Amino acid sequence: MNESTKVTTNETVGITAVSVVPAVPLDVAGMTSAERARMPLTLDVVKAAAEQHGVCTRPVLREVVDLDTGEVRIVGIRCNATQATKCPACADRNRRSRMAQCREGWHLDHEPVAERHTPTDDQVELVTYRSDLTAGYRHAVATGKLGDADDYREGIREADCDLRREGVRGNLPAVERPARTTPARSTRRRQDAPNLPRRKVDKRTVGREFAGRYRPSTFVTLTLDTYGKVRTDGAPVDPATYDYRRAARDAVHFASLVDRWWQNLRRVVGFDVQYFGTVEPQRRITPHAHFAVRGSIPHKVIRRVTAATYLQVWWPEHDEIKYSGGRLPVWDMRAKGFADPDTGAALTTWADAVAELDQPAHVAEFGAQVHSKGILGGTEEAGRHVGYLTKYLTKSITEVVDTDASARLVDHADRLAAQLAVTPCSERCAVWLLYGIQPKGATSRTTPGHCKGKAHRRDTLGLPGRRVLVSRRWSGKTLAEHKSDRATFVREALEAAGISKPDVERARLQWAPVRPGDPHVPSRTELLMHMIAQRLKWRAEYDQAQDVLARLRLAPVDVSATSPAAA
Numbered sequence: 001m002n003e004s005t006k007v008t009t010n011e012t013v014g015i016t017a018v019s020v021v022p023a024v025p026l027d028v029a030g031m032t033s034a035e036r037a038r039m040p041l042t043l044d045v046v047k048a049a050a051e052q053h054g055v056c057t058r059p060v061l062r063e064v065v066d067l068d069t070g071e072v073r074i075v076g077i078r079c080n081a082t083q084a085t086k087c088p089a090c091a092d093r094n095r096r097s098r099m100a101q102c103r104e105g106w107h108l109d110h111e112p113v114a115e116r117h118t119p120t121d122d123q124v125e126l127v128t129y130r131s132d133l134t135a136g137y138r139h140a141v142a143t144g145k146l147g148d149a150d151d152y153r154e155g156i157r158e159a160d161c162d163l164r165r166e167g168v169r170g171n172l173p174a175v176e177r178p179a180r181t182t183p184a185r186s187t188r189r190r191q192d193a194p195n196l197p198r199r200k201v202d203k204r205t206v207g208r209e210f211a212g213r214y215r216p217s218t219f220v221t222l223t224l225d226t227y228g229k230v231r232t233d234g235a236p237v238d239p240a241t242y243d244y245r246r247a248a249r250d251a252v253h254f255a256s257l258v259d260r261w262w263q264n265l266r267r268v269v270g271f272d273v274q275y276f277g278t279v280e281p282q283r284r285i286t287p288h289a290h291f292a293v294r295g296s297i298p299h300k301v302i303r304r305v306t307a308a309t310y311l312q313v314w315w316p317e318h319d320e321i322k323y324s325g326g327r328l329p330v331w332d333m334r335a336k337g338f339a340d341p342d343t344g345a346a347l348t349t350w351a352d353a354v355a356e357l358d359q360p361a362h363v364a365e366f367g368a369q370v371h372s373k374g375i376l377g378g379t380e381e382a383g384r385h386v387g388y389l390t391k392y393l394t395k396s397i398t399e400v401v402d403t404d405a406s407a408r409l410v411d412h413a414d415r416l417a418a419q420l421a422v423t424p425c426s427e428r429c430a431v432w433l434l435y436g437i438q439p440k441g442a443t444s445r446t447t448p449g450h451c452k453g454k455a456h457r458r459d460t461l462g463l464p465g466r467r468v469l470v471s472r473r474w475s476g477k478t479l480a481e482h483k484s485d486r487a488t489f490v491r492e493a494l495e496a497a498g499i500s501k502p503d504v505e506r507a508r509l510q511w512a513p514v515r516p517g518d519p520h521v522p523s524r525t526e527l528l529m530h531m532i533a534q535r536l537k538w539r540a541e542y543d544q545a546q547d548v549l550a551r552l553r554l555a556p557v558d559v560s561a562t563s564p565a566a567a
Helices: 033-037 042-052 088-106 121-142 146-165 244-252 254-269 299-308 350-355 380-389 407-421 430-435 479-496 524-554
Strands: 003-010 015-022 060-066 072-077 217-224 275-281 287-293 310-313 330-332 337-339 362-375 468-470 509-513
Touching: 042 088, 042 524, 072 524, 088 275, 088 380, 088 479, 121 146, 217 244, 217 254, 217 299, 244 254, 244 362, 244 407, 254 275, 254 287, 254 299, 254 310, 254 362, 275 380, 287 380, 299 362, 362 380, 479 524
Parallel strands: none
Antiparallel strands: 003 015, 060 072, 060 509, 217 287, 217 362, 275 287, 275 468, 310 362, 330 337
């Protein structure tokens, strides 16, 4: 580089200035073309500066119109990526928000969520009106009055929209009755699974208090079973005998197995246990989960619940692939379904295949390795575990697993990915067609064996669900509300220091995507440089506000003006 920068701070106003210090100039004219090609481009330097100052490097352009003044601007908003390989600034911001969410809900000493509001008269009237519309629609369908049925359907749609606007949550009953329901399965526990005591689950979410001041919580780690012996690097000792089929199915159903574990735990301890957890791969590329649990739960209870938890997957048998290569099921336009490419016979539908089941296709269970420990709130250990829970959130699954460590581990990942490619991930998965089963919702656009689900992607290695698992009543707030709390805190700090910001919330703004070919759209380099300058300005204002508030807290207070004697 031919220049260096020097950062200085004016302590009086709290504004940071960047001055350029001349250095030895580069002889660009004397360089070869190969040497000039290795020099960084302007966009690369701007992106490096944006990453240094915590600015999003992939902003999304939006056109903003102020309806009061008529001003039209093109602004860049954060991409909100969660992986550092896409945008380091946004990934780190999301990680810090998750850390705040985990920390705030872990050691609560009060219930975070109030009771639900009583239904209003308008909500009750709307539900009554919708009930009448539903009855009228079904009568019109039964009597063949299709015109009246369409009118009723439109009225039901409007009533549903009104209910949502009135604040009614939850699923409303479907207008059409299902033609065929799923067969009822017995809920009796398996004979090879240990029994668990059952208690009535109270609405309480806060753990017990000990010795009048201690309210400990729990940190739990759950792991799947073993599928064969592995080496120290995580690769199997004998890949030929390693059970890749069971490993792939357990990974696909891991989230459902965890849900079943929480149901069992709440029934055993007798209160609504809340949790914040993250799902990560082990060295052997098997998912395991770490959870911060509110309340103290004995390790003996956790081990007992883990040993007794299982998940029965009532899916059709999918052990033997019937169609592969160039011989795949074809779409029959007349029958509106898939058929055998040789005989033209229709494939078995999902409903027919499930109705004939007499045993589950797969049973998922946890392994014997389970870890739990008690944690006290406000301690260094609690903060360390919050960081441990969110350590890998900015990395993808394949980045966490170091496949470059050995060729054996690369082969292990390839074998698991190949098995996941032929493992169905849901009732609508197109992989079912390879086993001669027509999945739910199949259309002419369905490609046999090709499913867009996350479970089949190489960068997820079978984890189809979310990386972060948070219970509904963890902190009483959503992640967006936690981010809003931070923005409110900064705004109040600026106002307390006398730094006024425009009231954007009250401005009437209209947001719209930028039209392709708009000549007013700035280049990415110009946009990033503007965002960097804006970021530096905001940072200087916030530092100035912190200095002002610190001086106000240290300033002596005139107690004579507020004492009872002076009054």
